[in-house]
Amino acid sequence: MDISRNKFDSPGENQKIPIYLTRKQVRHLRLRITDSGEFHLSIPWRAPLRLAEGFIEEQRDWITAQQDRYRFRASDKPRYETGDVIPWWGANLRLEVQEKPGRAKSEVLGEVVRLTVPPGSDLEKRQRTLDKLRKNSLETRLAALLPKWAAAFEVEPGPVRIRRMKSRWGSCNPRTRALTFNLELTTRDPKYLEYVIAHELTHYFFPNHGPEFHALLASKLPAERSLRRELNGRGANSAG
Ligand SMILES: [Zn+2]
Structure with a gap:
């Protein structure tokens, strides 16, 4: 005692x-x-x-x-409190948390991510609200970039899904043509999103990562090897 x-x-x-x-x-x-x-x-x-x-x-x-x-x-492990650093498309933004009754929302204002949550909101609620912001942002970028890369590969992309994945930045199901992108891509420079898009579209032609896979990918994105190394160097994720 x-x-x-x-x-x-x-x-x-x-x-x-x-x-x-x-x-x-x-x-x-x-x-x-x-x-x-x-x-x-x-x-x-x-x-x-x-x-x-x-x-x-x-x-x-x-x-x-x-x-x-x-x-x-x-x-x-972010705590989602004012002053936290929020990695956002390769930049480090500052989190500002406001407690206000009403609906939770978040937005990017210059160098600041403003998170508005009802008083007493726990970590999970804060994370979910910020994840929504990440998802919207990734959707917006994908809507601009995917058609560009699909045209480069002359393919028709299948359904797109976004979720948090533990070990991969993206995945492609060659049978259903579904493409999945990791929500965490929003923490990295947008050039890595382009790399993952190009990588996954290459799987429409080659399911594995053999020499032909890399030859095709490099013909569309010459920096693919260095981008892959940079992207995978800092975490366990791979492009999938
Ligand atoms: Zn792959």
Whole structure:
């Protein structure tokens, strides 16, 4: 049971990192970082506070390293709060969240993504609202780019679907001619969307990625190899 929860400032050089202190039935001081990135220090009931201060000072390098690791991890998982960075077609936009009764909506205004949600909306609601913005934007770009590439390949594209995919940027079903595009393409430069479109249309001719596949794709998009490497280099996704 906690009898006190004090907040300490760790002796960082440029910034203070708060450390939550809890007195507990423990033999030794124990410092840990929580899932939400907070530092918690447990100290024995009767230990003097300067023991905690000395301990924190000794752990300074560990604290800094954990904080960097946490920041890195946290940057992968957006919280959808004002100030978050929203990757948008290769640019980094700033998220502005407004809580207002009524329908949730989101829009891009210059360098800002404005998300308006009813008060108390959770992470999922925020994500769904932003996904709608991404989907609309991807649809708009596809409506402009797909006919251009279909003409280049002299094909008639089949039905188009957009969804979030874990391991692929796009896919093509040569039998039904259906094309699927990953919603995450909206985070990357539009040139990669063009690459994925051209890649998937090439599957209308060759279902696999053999030499003929690459020869045809490169004849329409000479930079295909470097685009593929760049697109796949930063994540596990492949063009499919
Ligand atoms: Zn493929």
